[in-house]
Amino acid sequence: MNGLNAALAELDQLDQDFRAPQPVDIAICPPATLISAAAARLSGGAIALGGQTCHPAPQGAHTGDISAPMLRDAGARYVIVGHSERRADHGETNASVRAQAQAAQGAGLIPIICLGESEDQRRAGQARAVVEAQLDAALPDQAPFVVAYEPIWAIGTGLIPELSDIAEIHDAMRANLLARFGADVAQSVPLLYGGSVKPDNAVAIFALENVDGALVGGASLRAADFGPIITALKASDGA
Numbered sequence: 452m453n454g455l456n457a458a459l460a461e462l463d464q465l466d467q468d469f470r471a472p473q474p475v476d477i478a479i480c481p482p483a484t485l486i487s488a489a490a491a492r493l494s495g496g497a498i499a500l501g502g503q504t505c506h507p508a509p510q511g512a513h514t515g516d517i518s519a520p521m522l523r524d525a526g527a528r529y530v531i532v533g534h535s536e537r538r539a540d541h542g543e544t545n546a547s548v549r550a551q552a553q554a555a556q557g558a559g560l561i562p563i564i565c566l567g568e569s570e571d572q573r574r575a576g577q578a579r580a581v582v583e584a585q586l587d588a589a590l591p592d593q594a595p596f597v598v599a600y601e602p603i604w605a606i607g608t609g610l611i612p613e614l615s616d617i618a619e620i621h622d623a624m625r626a627n628l629l630a631r632f633g634a635d636v637a638q639s640v641p642l643l644y645g646g647s648v649k650p651d652n653a654v655a656i657f658a659l660e661n662v663d664g665a666l667v668g669g670a671s672l673r674a675a676d677f678g679p680i681i682t683a684l685k686a687s688d689g690a
Contacts, residue, residue, distance in 0.1 A: 453672055454482050462489055462498075464674035470496040475664065475684050476641075478529050479671070480563075483517050490526025501529030501563065504537055507550035509558065519551075519558035530555045531666075533565045533589055535603045545588035552591045563597040563666065564589055565645070570604035578602070578616070579623050586627050594632070597641045598624060599666040605646030607669055614655060617644055621661035650679035657687035 462479060469477060480501035481489055489500055502522040506513050509520050522530055532555065533548035543551075552562035566585035568578040582600065590596065600620050605611050612620075621642050628637035644656055645666030656662055664684055670676040 452482065454485055456485070456488065458672070459485065459488060459492060461672070461674045462492060465678060466493055466496050466498055468674070468678050469498060469681060473497045473681075473685065475681065477681055480529065480531055483522070483525070486522065486525040486527055499528040500526055501531060501560075502527050503531050504534070505530050505532065505551055505555055505558075505560075507547065507554045509554065519555045519560050523558045523560055527560060529561045529563055529597070531563045531565060531599075535565065535567060535601060535606060545585055548589040549591060552589070552596060556591060556593075556596070561595050561597060562591070563599050563643070565599045565601050565666070567601040567603050567646070573602065573604060573612075579620060582620055583623060583627055586624060587631075590631075594636050594640060597643060598628075599643040599645050600624065601645035601666060607647065609647050611647050611652060611656075614659060617656060617662065618659045621659060625661045648680060650676060650683065653680045653683040654687070657684055 477497060478499040478501050479489065480503050483502060486500055486502065493500065502517065505519040505522055506516040509518050519530060532551040533543060537543045548564065552564055555562040566582055566589060568581040572578060572581050602612055624642055625637060628640055641663040642661055643664045643666045644662050645668065648656065648665045648667050649670050653665065656665065665680060667677060667680055670680060
């Protein structure tokens with residue numbers, strides 16, 4: 452819930468810096484109020500747009516909600532579903548996240564499915580089990596989709612897991628996808644890390660084998676912070 456029309460100037464700077472075709476995928480997920488205006492400004496460039504959530508129904512009497520077809524109509528290509536803040540603030544469950552992901556796919560959007568453990572679960576040694584349970588319950592039955600691992604305790608706190616811990620979870624997620632979908636699909640699904648990603652830690656995170664990119668929160672609000680993260684990904688083997 453950040454960003455008014457004045458913030459589109461940051462988007463203009465990113466578009467200027469990364470307008471040519473890029474070797475990596477770049478997407479911005481602004482508030483729904485800015486998607487149409489952002490789409491007009493980014494037309495013909497390399498930066499895609501996404502929504503921050505969607506309702507599982509395509510239309511209906513759901514005052515205040517926004518559907519996947521509405522996001523697509525406004526110019527979005529992606530939509531984030533199941534972010535921990537949505538789960539905490541709006542009671543979203545793995546089942547409802549799966550329904551949202553399926554609705555997104557039905558509207559021609561690519562869902563970015565968020566999952567991650569709490570601090571208590573991490574301390575109890577349950578992080579991997581929690582993430583794998585979320586994968587089993589929240590993923591749709593077919594691609595395309597993106598998976599974003601965001602340890603809840605790292606979001607906006609400046610804290611991140613040890614690199615070995617990030618690697619463990621991402622390796623486990625890839626193995627889970629391999630077992631469920633087979634090699635072709637599993638290798639095509641981007642696995643993103645999110646949670647206090649910044650220019651000064653992005654290079655090390657992107658060097659991990661099964662980290663394909665990042666879901667960036669606070670550092671995406673300013674082009675001066677987000678641009679170097681994109682550059683770090685371009686310099687890595689990420690995609």
